[in-house]
Amino acid sequence: MGAHSHSDSFSYRPIGKYDFEEFIDMAIRFHNYPAPGLLVGGYMVEEAKRQIPRGVLYEAIAETGWCLPDAVQMLTPCTIGNGWLRVVHHGVYGLVLYDKFTGEGIRVWLDIAKFPKDSEIRTWYLKLRPKIEQDSDRLRHEIGMLGSDILSSGPVKVRKQHLGKRSKGRIVICPGCGEAYPAKDGNVCKICQGNTLYEPMPGMPKGGFLTGSHPEA
Known part of the structure; x- marks a missing residue:
């Protein structure tokens, strides 16, 4: 059973101004597939945006190149092409939105400690089963139901040498x-x-x- 078919019985968490099913459609158009990492990334971006003071000109850092940069590009003005999104290949599922002048910002990450026991999210993220054996419909359902509950966040300050316009x-x-x-x-x-x-x-x-x-x- 897919995420769309659950909508009559369950209330999925919105991703910013978009409902979950709408964001899935956006993900298909932008990313060619509603990848779990992109759906989770949507909640991550919106959580960071929620905590950034209104009016701040921010830039973004994605700490993995897998799916997460596309969530940033879909939901913020920050893109790889305009230089406001930097991808660092640390291999962890975290992102930062930060004041482009002061470096002060918010880091949001996917928190394994908050995964429900025996959840499909845990199976997917830790690769406990091969992808072909994972239940993608159940996984999307869990992501939509849990939303930002599986995330953690905290303040950070980007080092000065990483601030400023690239040239x-x-x-x-x-x-x-x-x-x-x-x-x-x-x-x-x-x-x-x-x-x-x-x-x-x-x-x-x-x-x-x-x-x-x-x-x-």
């Missing part, structure tokens, strides 16, 4: 590949330093983005 700095031309890059990265761009993601294949141009070699004339 590429001076831009120069890479002598290896001929592409423009931030001078602070070194004498050649990072790709020409060997940090390429691509395997050579027929038809691809030979350049720094592949091998670090100078493009052929």
